[in-house]
Amino acid sequence: MKIIKYMHIRIILILLISLPLTTLCKSDTDNYTDVDRNIDRAVEEGDYETIWKLSKDPDPEIRIRAMNGFMELGTEKSRSKIVDMLFDIDPTVRAHSAELLEKIGWKPKTDFVAVQYYIAKRDWKKVVSYQESAIDHIATRLKKDTDPQIRKEAAEALGEIPSETTYNILNEAYRHDKDPQVRLTAYQSMRKIQKVMTEELVKDRDNKGIDKRYILVGILILMAILTTLIFILPMIRKRGETG
Template identity: 30%
Template sequence: MSVSEPFEAFGDIETIAERLLDPDAAIRRLAVIELAETASPEALPHLIDAADDENAEVRLQVAIALAEFDGAGAAGGLAKLVVDGDPSVTQAAADGLAELKHQEAGGSLLPLLDHASAFVRAAAFRGLKGLRRQDSLGPALIALRDADATVRVQALGTVAYLKLDSTIPSLIAATRDEDAEVRAAAVNALTFTAQPAAAEAVAAALGDANWQVRAAAAESLGRIGHGSAADALCKALSDQYWQVQQKSLGALGKLKANMALPRIVTLLESDMPTLRKEAAAALGEIGDSSAREALAAHADDPDPDVRKTVRWALTRLI
Protein backbone atom coordinates (compact mmCIF):
# COMPACT_ATOMS: atom_id res chain seq x y z
CA MET A 1 0.00 0.00 0.00
CA SER A 2 1.16 3.51 -0.68
CA VAL A 3 2.44 5.61 2.15
CA SER A 4 0.59 8.89 2.16
CA GLU A 5 -0.55 11.72 4.35
CA PRO A 6 -3.47 11.04 6.72
CA PHE A 7 -6.57 10.58 4.59
CA GLU A 8 -8.34 13.43 6.35
CA ALA A 9 -6.16 15.79 4.35
CA PHE A 10 -8.03 14.71 1.24
CA GLY A 11 -11.54 15.07 2.58
CA ASP A 12 -14.11 12.65 3.90
CA ILE A 13 -14.01 9.29 2.08
CA GLU A 14 -17.79 8.86 2.05
CA THR A 15 -18.20 12.33 0.54
CA ILE A 16 -15.70 11.53 -2.19
CA ALA A 17 -17.35 8.16 -2.80
CA GLU A 18 -20.72 9.82 -3.45
CA ARG A 19 -19.21 11.34 -6.59
CA LEU A 20 -18.75 7.84 -7.97
CA LEU A 21 -22.49 8.01 -8.73
CA ASP A 22 -22.23 11.27 -10.65
CA PRO A 23 -23.60 11.13 -14.24
CA ASP A 24 -20.36 12.73 -15.50
CA ALA A 25 -17.66 10.09 -16.09
CA ALA A 26 -14.92 12.70 -15.68
CA ILE A 27 -16.14 13.47 -12.16
CA ARG A 28 -16.31 9.76 -11.34
CA ARG A 29 -12.76 9.29 -12.59
CA LEU A 30 -11.53 12.18 -10.45
CA ALA A 31 -13.29 10.64 -7.45
CA VAL A 32 -11.37 7.40 -8.05
CA ILE A 33 -8.11 9.33 -8.07
CA GLU A 34 -8.98 11.12 -4.84
CA LEU A 35 -9.96 7.88 -3.14
CA ALA A 36 -6.66 6.31 -4.13
CA GLU A 37 -4.76 9.32 -2.80
CA THR A 38 -6.23 8.79 0.65
CA ALA A 39 -4.32 5.48 0.81
CA SER A 40 -6.93 4.38 3.34
CA PRO A 41 -8.30 0.84 3.59
CA GLU A 42 -11.73 2.44 3.93
CA ALA A 43 -11.48 3.62 0.33
CA LEU A 44 -10.91 0.12 -1.02
CA PRO A 45 -14.54 -1.11 -1.04
CA HIS A 46 -15.59 1.97 -2.97
CA LEU A 47 -12.83 1.42 -5.54
CA ILE A 48 -13.85 -2.21 -5.96
CA ASP A 49 -17.44 -1.13 -6.57
CA ALA A 50 -16.20 1.34 -9.17
CA ALA A 51 -14.63 -1.54 -11.08
CA ASP A 52 -18.13 -2.09 -12.50
CA ASP A 53 -18.36 1.45 -13.86
CA GLU A 54 -19.79 1.66 -17.38
CA ASN A 55 -17.00 3.96 -18.56
CA ALA A 56 -13.69 2.38 -19.60
CA GLU A 57 -11.65 5.42 -18.55
CA VAL A 58 -13.06 5.17 -15.05
CA ARG A 59 -12.35 1.45 -14.88
CA LEU A 60 -8.82 2.08 -16.10
CA GLN A 61 -8.32 4.56 -13.30
CA VAL A 62 -9.67 2.00 -10.85
CA ALA A 63 -7.14 -0.58 -12.08
CA ILE A 64 -4.35 1.93 -11.59
CA ALA A 65 -5.69 2.84 -8.16
CA LEU A 66 -6.02 -0.75 -6.95
CA ALA A 67 -2.38 -1.38 -7.80
CA GLU A 68 -1.54 1.01 -4.96
CA PHE A 69 -3.25 -1.30 -2.47
CA ASP A 70 -2.52 -4.88 -1.52
CA GLY A 71 -4.13 -7.95 -0.05
CA ALA A 72 -7.16 -10.01 -0.98
CA GLY A 73 -9.47 -7.04 -1.50
CA ALA A 74 -7.31 -5.31 -4.07
CA ALA A 75 -6.56 -8.64 -5.74
CA GLY A 76 -10.27 -9.33 -6.10
CA GLY A 77 -10.86 -6.00 -7.82
CA LEU A 78 -7.90 -6.47 -10.13
CA ALA A 79 -9.01 -10.03 -10.92
CA LYS A 80 -12.35 -8.61 -12.01
CA LEU A 81 -10.71 -5.97 -14.20
CA VAL A 82 -8.18 -8.28 -15.83
CA VAL A 83 -11.11 -9.91 -17.66
CA ASP A 84 -12.51 -6.51 -18.67
CA GLY A 85 -13.51 -6.01 -22.29
CA ASP A 86 -11.24 -2.98 -22.75
CA PRO A 87 -7.58 -3.81 -23.56
CA SER A 88 -6.17 -0.82 -21.69
CA VAL A 89 -8.07 -1.82 -18.56
CA THR A 90 -6.97 -5.45 -18.72
CA GLN A 91 -3.33 -4.46 -19.23
CA ALA A 92 -3.39 -2.07 -16.27
CA ALA A 93 -5.01 -4.74 -14.12
CA ALA A 94 -2.42 -7.31 -15.19
CA ASP A 95 0.36 -4.90 -14.27
CA GLY A 96 -1.31 -4.34 -10.92
CA LEU A 97 -1.53 -8.06 -10.22
CA ALA A 98 2.23 -8.33 -10.65
CA GLU A 99 2.69 -5.89 -7.76
CA LEU A 100 0.77 -7.94 -5.19
CA LYS A 101 2.78 -8.99 -2.15
CA HIS A 102 0.42 -10.63 0.35
CA GLN A 103 -0.19 -14.36 0.04
CA GLU A 104 -3.92 -13.88 0.68
CA ALA A 105 -4.13 -12.20 -2.73
CA GLY A 106 -3.57 -15.53 -4.40
CA GLY A 107 -7.07 -16.68 -3.60
CA SER A 108 -8.43 -14.35 -6.26
CA LEU A 109 -5.83 -15.40 -8.82
CA LEU A 110 -5.97 -19.17 -8.68
CA PRO A 111 -9.43 -19.40 -10.34
CA LEU A 112 -8.11 -17.35 -13.25
CA LEU A 113 -5.59 -20.05 -14.18
CA ASP A 114 -8.38 -21.93 -15.98
CA HIS A 115 -9.69 -18.88 -17.84
CA ALA A 116 -10.29 -19.22 -21.57
CA SER A 117 -8.10 -16.19 -22.30
CA ALA A 118 -4.36 -16.85 -22.49
CA PHE A 119 -3.77 -13.23 -21.51
CA VAL A 120 -5.71 -13.74 -18.28
CA ARG A 121 -3.96 -17.02 -17.50
CA ALA A 122 -0.57 -15.40 -18.03
CA ALA A 123 -1.53 -12.40 -15.89
CA ALA A 124 -2.62 -14.70 -13.07
CA PHE A 125 0.69 -16.58 -13.10
CA ARG A 126 2.53 -13.28 -13.24
CA GLY A 127 0.73 -12.20 -10.08
CA LEU A 128 1.24 -15.53 -8.32
CA LYS A 129 4.96 -15.62 -9.00
CA GLY A 130 5.99 -13.17 -6.30
CA LEU A 131 3.53 -14.64 -3.79
CA ARG A 132 5.41 -17.96 -3.73
CA ARG A 133 2.30 -19.94 -2.86
CA GLN A 134 2.74 -23.70 -2.76
CA ASP A 135 -0.75 -24.20 -4.15
CA SER A 136 0.31 -22.48 -7.37
CA LEU A 137 2.94 -25.14 -8.12
CA GLY A 138 0.63 -27.84 -9.47
CA PRO A 139 -1.21 -25.52 -11.89
CA ALA A 140 2.09 -23.95 -12.97
CA LEU A 141 3.66 -27.31 -13.79
CA ILE A 142 0.58 -28.22 -15.82
CA ALA A 143 0.74 -24.86 -17.59
CA LEU A 144 4.25 -25.65 -18.83
CA ARG A 145 2.31 -27.55 -21.50
CA ASP A 146 -0.13 -24.70 -22.19
CA ALA A 147 -0.80 -24.04 -25.89
CA ASP A 148 0.18 -20.39 -25.44
CA ALA A 149 3.89 -19.58 -25.11
CA THR A 150 3.28 -16.48 -22.98
CA VAL A 151 1.43 -18.57 -20.43
CA ARG A 152 4.30 -21.07 -20.38
CA VAL A 153 6.79 -18.25 -19.77
CA GLN A 154 4.83 -16.88 -16.82
CA ALA A 155 4.25 -20.37 -15.42
CA LEU A 156 8.00 -20.93 -15.53
CA GLY A 157 8.47 -17.83 -13.41
CA THR A 158 5.97 -19.14 -10.86
CA VAL A 159 7.80 -22.46 -10.66
CA ALA A 160 11.25 -20.87 -10.47
CA TYR A 161 10.32 -18.52 -7.63
CA LEU A 162 9.47 -21.51 -5.43
CA LYS A 163 13.07 -22.79 -5.81
CA LEU A 164 12.25 -26.45 -5.34
CA ASP A 165 14.73 -29.14 -6.39
CA SER A 166 11.78 -31.35 -7.29
CA THR A 167 10.91 -29.00 -10.16
CA ILE A 168 14.34 -29.15 -11.81
CA PRO A 169 13.42 -31.94 -14.28
CA SER A 170 10.42 -29.92 -15.48
CA LEU A 171 12.54 -26.79 -15.88
CA ILE A 172 15.19 -28.74 -17.78
CA ALA A 173 12.52 -30.10 -20.13
CA ALA A 174 11.37 -26.51 -20.78
CA THR A 175 14.84 -25.64 -22.11
CA ARG A 176 13.83 -27.73 -25.13
CA ASP A 177 10.47 -25.99 -25.67
CA GLU A 178 9.54 -25.16 -29.27
CA ASP A 179 9.33 -21.44 -28.42
CA ALA A 180 12.56 -19.47 -28.02
CA GLU A 181 11.14 -17.13 -25.37
CA VAL A 182 10.13 -20.12 -23.27
CA ARG A 183 13.56 -21.69 -23.67
CA ALA A 184 15.22 -18.45 -22.56
CA ALA A 185 12.90 -18.25 -19.56
CA ALA A 186 13.73 -21.85 -18.68
CA VAL A 187 17.50 -21.31 -18.63
CA ASN A 188 16.93 -18.24 -16.47
CA ALA A 189 14.68 -20.24 -14.17
CA LEU A 190 17.41 -22.79 -13.48
CA THR A 191 19.75 -20.29 -11.87
CA PHE A 192 18.50 -21.11 -8.36
CA THR A 193 20.37 -24.43 -8.38
CA ALA A 194 23.95 -25.57 -8.89
CA GLN A 195 22.98 -29.17 -9.62
CA PRO A 196 25.16 -30.65 -12.38
CA ALA A 197 22.11 -31.70 -14.42
CA ALA A 198 20.85 -28.11 -14.48
CA ALA A 199 24.25 -26.73 -15.44
CA GLU A 200 24.49 -29.33 -18.22
CA ALA A 201 21.09 -28.39 -19.61
CA VAL A 202 21.88 -24.67 -19.57
CA ALA A 203 25.29 -25.30 -21.15
CA ALA A 204 23.55 -27.25 -23.92
CA ALA A 205 21.45 -24.14 -24.59
CA LEU A 206 24.65 -22.37 -25.69
CA GLY A 207 24.09 -24.28 -28.92
CA ASP A 208 20.49 -23.08 -29.33
CA ALA A 209 19.47 -21.79 -32.75
CA ASN A 210 18.25 -18.52 -31.21
CA TRP A 211 20.96 -16.07 -30.10
CA GLN A 212 18.83 -14.60 -27.30
CA VAL A 213 18.58 -18.07 -25.77
CA ARG A 214 22.34 -18.53 -26.11
CA ALA A 215 22.94 -15.17 -24.41
CA ALA A 216 20.54 -16.06 -21.61
CA ALA A 217 22.27 -19.41 -21.19
CA ALA A 218 25.70 -17.80 -20.91
CA GLU A 219 24.50 -15.34 -18.29
CA SER A 220 22.73 -18.07 -16.34
CA LEU A 221 25.84 -20.24 -16.28
CA GLY A 222 27.70 -17.44 -14.56
CA ARG A 223 24.97 -17.28 -11.92
CA ILE A 224 24.80 -21.06 -11.47
CA GLY A 225 28.54 -21.07 -10.88
CA HIS A 226 29.27 -24.62 -11.98
CA GLY A 227 32.83 -24.95 -13.25
CA SER A 228 31.91 -27.71 -15.69
CA ALA A 229 30.44 -25.05 -18.00
CA ALA A 230 33.79 -23.35 -18.64
CA ASP A 231 34.61 -25.29 -21.81
CA ALA A 232 31.22 -24.57 -23.39
CA LEU A 233 31.47 -20.89 -22.45
CA CYS A 234 34.95 -20.68 -23.93
CA LYS A 235 33.60 -22.02 -27.23
CA ALA A 236 30.78 -19.48 -27.04
CA LEU A 237 33.36 -16.69 -27.21
CA SER A 238 33.40 -17.41 -30.96
CA ASP A 239 29.64 -16.91 -31.31
CA GLN A 240 28.63 -14.74 -34.27
CA TYR A 241 26.61 -12.49 -31.96
CA TRP A 242 28.57 -10.12 -29.76
CA GLN A 243 25.84 -10.27 -27.11
CA VAL A 244 26.56 -13.97 -26.59
CA GLN A 245 30.29 -13.27 -26.44
CA GLN A 246 29.71 -10.53 -23.88
CA LYS A 247 27.60 -12.73 -21.58
CA SER A 248 30.10 -15.58 -21.95
CA LEU A 249 32.96 -13.31 -20.90
CA GLY A 250 31.01 -12.25 -17.83
CA ALA A 251 30.27 -15.87 -16.91
CA LEU A 252 33.87 -16.99 -17.39
CA GLY A 253 34.99 -14.18 -15.10
CA LYS A 254 32.54 -15.28 -12.40
CA LEU A 255 33.73 -18.87 -12.77
CA LYS A 256 37.35 -17.68 -12.54
CA ALA A 257 38.08 -19.93 -15.50
CA ASN A 258 41.87 -19.79 -15.95
CA MET A 259 41.69 -22.16 -18.89
CA ALA A 260 39.87 -19.47 -20.86
CA LEU A 261 42.62 -16.85 -20.44
CA PRO A 262 44.17 -17.17 -23.92
CA ARG A 263 40.79 -16.80 -25.64
CA ILE A 264 39.72 -13.93 -23.41
CA VAL A 265 42.97 -12.09 -24.11
CA THR A 266 42.28 -12.20 -27.85
CA LEU A 267 39.03 -10.28 -27.27
CA LEU A 268 41.04 -7.38 -25.87
CA GLU A 269 41.72 -6.74 -29.57
CA SER A 270 38.04 -6.66 -30.54
CA ASP A 271 36.77 -3.78 -32.64
CA MET A 272 33.94 -3.40 -30.14
CA PRO A 273 34.71 -1.40 -26.99
CA THR A 274 32.00 -3.35 -25.17
CA LEU A 275 33.82 -6.64 -25.72
CA ARG A 276 37.22 -5.17 -24.86
CA LYS A 277 35.78 -3.83 -21.61
CA GLU A 278 34.11 -7.16 -20.76
CA ALA A 279 37.30 -9.06 -21.58
CA ALA A 280 39.31 -6.81 -19.26
CA ALA A 281 36.70 -7.25 -16.53
CA ALA A 282 36.81 -11.05 -16.92
CA LEU A 283 40.59 -11.04 -16.64
CA GLY A 284 40.32 -8.96 -13.49
CA GLU A 285 37.79 -11.37 -12.00
CA ILE A 286 39.99 -14.36 -12.78
CA GLY A 287 42.94 -12.52 -11.27
CA ASP A 288 45.74 -14.49 -12.96
CA SER A 289 48.98 -12.49 -13.16
CA SER A 290 49.79 -14.05 -16.53
CA ALA A 291 47.29 -11.58 -18.05
CA ARG A 292 49.21 -8.55 -16.77
CA GLU A 293 51.16 -7.86 -19.96
CA ALA A 294 48.08 -8.16 -22.18
CA LEU A 295 46.10 -5.84 -19.93
CA ALA A 296 48.91 -3.30 -19.62
CA ALA A 297 49.08 -3.09 -23.41
CA HIS A 298 45.54 -1.65 -23.33
CA ALA A 299 46.11 0.90 -20.58
CA ASP A 300 45.79 3.61 -23.25
CA ASP A 301 42.75 2.14 -25.00
CA PRO A 302 40.88 4.82 -27.00
CA ASP A 303 37.68 4.09 -25.06
CA PRO A 304 37.56 5.63 -21.56
CA ASP A 305 35.41 2.83 -20.12
CA VAL A 306 37.87 0.24 -21.37
CA ARG A 307 40.81 2.17 -19.87
CA LYS A 308 39.02 2.39 -16.53
CA THR A 309 38.25 -1.34 -16.52
CA VAL A 310 41.83 -2.20 -17.49
CA ARG A 311 43.15 -0.15 -14.57
CA TRP A 312 40.75 -1.91 -12.22
CA ALA A 313 41.69 -5.35 -13.60
CA LEU A 314 45.39 -4.70 -13.12
CA THR A 315 44.81 -4.10 -9.42
CA ARG A 316 43.14 -7.51 -9.12
CA LEU A 317 45.97 -9.60 -10.52
CA ILE A 318 47.83 -11.80 -8.08
Protein backbone atom coordinates (compact mmCIF):
# COMPACT_ATOMS: atom_id res chain seq x y z
CA MET A 1 0.00 0.00 0.00
CA LYS A 2 2.84 2.35 0.85
CA ILE A 3 4.41 1.76 -2.56
CA ILE A 4 1.13 2.53 -4.32
CA LYS A 5 0.70 5.63 -2.17
CA TYR A 6 4.19 6.90 -3.04
CA MET A 7 3.58 6.19 -6.72
CA HIS A 8 0.43 8.28 -6.60
CA ILE A 9 2.33 11.11 -4.96
CA ARG A 10 5.07 10.96 -7.61
CA ILE A 11 2.51 11.00 -10.41
CA ILE A 12 0.79 14.01 -8.87
CA LEU A 13 4.12 15.83 -8.48
CA ILE A 14 5.07 15.13 -12.09
CA LEU A 15 1.72 16.44 -13.27
CA LEU A 16 2.07 19.56 -11.13
CA ILE A 17 5.55 20.24 -12.50
CA SER A 18 4.66 19.61 -16.14
CA LEU A 19 1.38 21.54 -16.03
CA PRO A 20 2.94 25.03 -15.75
CA LEU A 21 5.36 24.22 -18.59
CA THR A 22 2.51 23.08 -20.81
CA THR A 23 0.55 26.17 -19.91
CA LEU A 24 3.56 28.38 -20.62
CA CYS A 25 4.13 26.85 -24.06
CA LYS A 26 0.48 27.17 -24.88
CA SER A 27 0.52 30.75 -23.66
CA ASP A 28 3.41 31.65 -26.03
CA THR A 29 1.65 30.06 -28.98
CA ASP A 30 -1.59 31.81 -28.13
CA ASN A 31 0.32 35.06 -27.74
CA TYR A 32 1.77 34.83 -31.26
CA THR A 33 -1.64 33.84 -32.62
CA ASP A 34 -3.13 36.94 -31.03
CA VAL A 35 -0.30 39.03 -32.47
CA ASP A 36 -0.95 37.66 -35.95
CA ARG A 37 -4.66 38.40 -35.60
CA ASN A 38 -3.94 41.95 -34.48
CA ILE A 39 -1.56 42.45 -37.38
CA ASP A 40 -4.05 41.03 -39.91
CA ARG A 41 -6.73 43.33 -38.54
CA ALA A 42 -4.37 46.30 -38.63
CA VAL A 43 -3.41 45.57 -42.24
CA GLU A 44 -7.07 45.37 -43.27
CA GLU A 45 -7.81 48.67 -41.55
CA GLY A 46 -4.57 50.34 -42.64
CA ASP A 47 -3.71 50.78 -38.97
CA TYR A 48 0.00 51.67 -39.01
CA GLU A 49 0.15 52.58 -35.31
CA THR A 50 -0.81 49.12 -34.05
CA ILE A 51 1.89 47.46 -36.13
CA TRP A 52 4.38 50.15 -35.12
CA LYS A 53 3.74 49.41 -31.43
CA LEU A 54 4.29 45.70 -32.04
CA SER A 55 7.55 46.50 -33.84
CA LYS A 56 8.81 47.91 -30.53
CA ASP A 57 8.05 44.72 -28.59
CA PRO A 58 10.98 43.23 -26.61
CA ASP A 59 10.35 39.84 -28.24
CA PRO A 60 12.29 39.58 -31.55
CA GLU A 61 9.73 37.15 -32.96
CA ILE A 62 6.95 39.71 -32.49
CA ARG A 63 9.09 42.39 -34.13
CA ILE A 64 9.62 40.07 -37.10
CA ARG A 65 5.87 39.49 -37.39
CA ALA A 66 5.30 43.22 -37.18
CA MET A 67 7.71 43.66 -40.09
CA ASN A 68 5.63 41.26 -42.13
CA GLY A 69 2.67 43.48 -41.31
CA PHE A 70 4.55 46.54 -42.56
CA MET A 71 5.32 44.63 -45.73
CA GLU A 72 1.63 43.85 -46.26
CA LEU A 73 0.64 47.46 -45.66
CA GLY A 74 2.86 48.33 -48.61
CA THR A 75 3.04 52.07 -47.93
CA GLU A 76 6.14 54.22 -48.19
CA LYS A 77 5.95 54.85 -44.46
CA SER A 78 5.77 51.14 -43.62
CA ARG A 79 8.67 50.33 -45.96
CA SER A 80 10.69 53.04 -44.28
CA LYS A 81 10.08 51.31 -40.97
CA ILE A 82 11.43 48.04 -42.39
CA VAL A 83 14.59 49.95 -43.34
CA ASP A 84 14.85 51.26 -39.78
CA MET A 85 14.78 47.69 -38.52
CA LEU A 86 18.07 47.00 -40.28
CA PHE A 87 19.50 48.63 -37.15
CA ASP A 88 17.69 46.30 -34.72
CA ILE A 89 19.74 44.88 -31.86
CA ASP A 90 18.73 41.31 -32.75
CA PRO A 91 20.51 39.68 -35.72
CA THR A 92 17.46 37.64 -36.75
CA VAL A 93 15.36 40.81 -36.98
CA ARG A 94 18.05 42.56 -39.02
CA ALA A 95 18.35 39.59 -41.36
CA HIS A 96 14.59 39.44 -41.87
CA SER A 97 14.52 43.15 -42.62
CA ALA A 98 17.22 42.75 -45.28
CA GLU A 99 15.37 39.77 -46.76
CA LEU A 100 12.11 41.70 -47.09
CA LEU A 101 13.86 44.71 -48.61
CA GLU A 102 15.61 42.49 -51.12
CA LYS A 103 12.27 40.99 -52.15
CA ILE A 104 10.86 44.38 -53.09
CA GLY A 105 14.01 45.37 -54.97
CA TRP A 106 14.96 48.07 -52.48
CA LYS A 107 18.37 49.69 -52.88
CA PRO A 108 20.18 51.72 -50.20
CA LYS A 109 20.51 55.42 -51.02
CA THR A 110 23.39 56.26 -48.70
CA ASP A 111 26.59 54.54 -47.61
CA PHE A 112 25.38 54.73 -44.01
CA VAL A 113 22.33 52.58 -44.73
CA ALA A 114 24.12 50.41 -47.29
CA VAL A 115 26.73 49.30 -44.77
CA GLN A 116 24.04 48.36 -42.26
CA TYR A 117 22.10 46.52 -44.96
CA TYR A 118 25.09 44.36 -45.84
CA ILE A 119 25.85 43.77 -42.16
CA ALA A 120 22.28 42.53 -41.76
CA LYS A 121 22.89 40.17 -44.69
CA ARG A 122 26.27 39.28 -43.17
CA ASP A 123 27.91 40.08 -46.48
CA TRP A 124 31.17 41.22 -44.90
CA LYS A 125 33.01 41.49 -48.20
CA LYS A 126 30.55 44.17 -49.28
CA VAL A 127 30.74 45.83 -45.88
CA VAL A 128 34.54 46.03 -46.04
CA SER A 129 34.35 47.58 -49.52
CA TYR A 130 33.06 50.76 -47.86
CA GLN A 131 36.33 51.00 -45.91
CA GLU A 132 36.34 53.92 -43.43
CA SER A 133 32.59 54.50 -43.81
CA ALA A 134 32.01 51.01 -42.43
CA ILE A 135 34.26 51.16 -39.37
CA ASP A 136 31.73 52.56 -36.88
CA HIS A 137 29.04 50.10 -37.97
CA ILE A 138 31.36 47.11 -37.69
CA ALA A 139 32.68 48.35 -34.35
CA THR A 140 29.13 48.54 -33.00
CA ARG A 141 28.50 44.93 -33.95
CA LEU A 142 31.81 43.88 -32.40
CA LYS A 143 31.07 45.68 -29.15
CA LYS A 144 27.34 45.15 -28.73
CA ASP A 145 26.06 42.20 -30.73
CA THR A 146 24.59 39.41 -28.62
CA ASP A 147 25.69 36.74 -31.09
CA PRO A 148 29.39 35.84 -30.59
CA GLN A 149 29.59 34.53 -34.16
CA ILE A 150 28.68 37.95 -35.52
CA ARG A 151 31.20 39.60 -33.19
CA LYS A 152 33.81 37.19 -34.52
CA GLU A 153 32.90 38.04 -38.12
CA ALA A 154 33.02 41.75 -37.28
CA ALA A 155 36.51 41.36 -35.81
CA GLU A 156 37.63 39.59 -38.95
CA ALA A 157 36.14 42.34 -41.13
CA LEU A 158 37.98 45.07 -39.23
CA GLY A 159 41.23 43.28 -40.01
CA GLU A 160 40.55 44.05 -43.67
CA ILE A 161 40.52 47.81 -42.99
CA PRO A 162 44.03 48.46 -41.65
CA SER A 163 44.31 51.66 -39.64
CA GLU A 164 45.18 52.83 -36.16
CA THR A 165 41.46 53.21 -35.42
CA THR A 166 40.57 49.62 -36.32
CA TYR A 167 43.61 48.35 -34.44
CA ASN A 168 42.46 50.10 -31.26
CA ILE A 169 38.90 48.79 -31.63
CA LEU A 170 40.22 45.26 -32.03
CA ASN A 171 42.52 45.69 -29.07
CA GLU A 172 39.52 46.55 -26.90
CA ALA A 173 37.72 43.42 -28.07
CA TYR A 174 40.83 41.33 -27.52
CA ARG A 175 41.10 42.53 -23.93
CA HIS A 176 37.43 42.60 -22.93
CA ASP A 177 35.25 40.25 -25.01
CA LYS A 178 34.03 37.24 -23.04
CA ASP A 179 34.11 34.81 -25.95
CA PRO A 180 37.53 33.19 -26.58
CA GLN A 181 36.91 32.82 -30.32
CA VAL A 182 36.12 36.52 -30.63
CA ARG A 183 39.29 37.40 -28.72
CA LEU A 184 41.36 35.08 -30.90
CA THR A 185 39.96 36.57 -34.10
CA ALA A 186 40.54 40.09 -32.78
CA TYR A 187 44.16 39.19 -32.04
CA GLN A 188 44.66 37.68 -35.50
CA SER A 189 43.19 40.78 -37.13
CA MET A 190 45.47 43.00 -35.05
CA ARG A 191 48.49 41.02 -36.26
CA LYS A 192 47.27 41.38 -39.83
CA ILE A 193 46.95 45.15 -39.44
CA GLN A 194 50.39 45.36 -37.85
CA LYS A 195 51.90 43.53 -40.81
CA VAL A 196 50.21 45.76 -43.38
CA MET A 197 51.11 48.97 -41.56
CA THR A 198 54.73 47.85 -41.11
CA GLU A 199 55.03 47.08 -44.81
CA GLU A 200 53.60 50.50 -45.65
CA LEU A 201 56.10 52.21 -43.33
CA VAL A 202 59.02 50.36 -44.93
CA LYS A 203 57.73 51.18 -48.40
CA ASP A 204 57.28 54.82 -47.47
CA ARG A 205 60.78 54.96 -46.02
CA ASP A 206 62.24 53.38 -49.16
CA ASN A 207 60.35 55.83 -51.36
CA LYS A 208 61.68 58.74 -49.34
CA GLY A 209 65.18 57.29 -49.68
CA ILE A 210 64.74 57.10 -53.45
CA ASP A 211 63.51 60.68 -53.54
CA LYS A 212 66.58 61.85 -51.62
CA ARG A 213 68.88 59.98 -53.99
CA TYR A 214 67.19 61.57 -56.99
CA ILE A 215 67.61 65.01 -55.44
CA LEU A 216 71.29 64.33 -54.73
CA VAL A 217 71.90 63.10 -58.28
CA GLY A 218 70.13 66.17 -59.63
CA ILE A 219 72.29 68.47 -57.55
CA LEU A 220 75.47 66.70 -58.70
CA ILE A 221 74.41 66.96 -62.35
CA LEU A 222 73.63 70.64 -61.92
CA MET A 223 77.00 71.24 -60.27
CA ALA A 224 78.74 69.42 -63.12
CA ILE A 225 76.94 71.57 -65.69
CA LEU A 226 77.81 74.76 -63.84
CA THR A 227 81.43 73.69 -63.49
CA THR A 228 81.61 72.89 -67.19
CA LEU A 229 80.11 76.24 -68.09
CA ILE A 230 82.57 78.06 -65.85
CA PHE A 231 85.48 76.52 -67.74
CA ILE A 232 84.01 76.50 -71.24
CA LEU A 233 82.48 79.99 -71.40
CA PRO A 234 85.81 81.84 -70.97
CA MET A 235 87.36 79.64 -73.65
CA ILE A 236 84.51 80.34 -76.06
CA ARG A 237 84.75 84.04 -75.33
CA LYS A 238 88.54 84.02 -75.86
CA ARG A 239 88.20 82.25 -79.20
CA GLY A 240 85.64 84.79 -80.25
CA GLU A 241 87.98 87.64 -79.45
CA THR A 242 90.95 86.09 -81.31
CA GLY A 243 88.77 85.20 -84.27
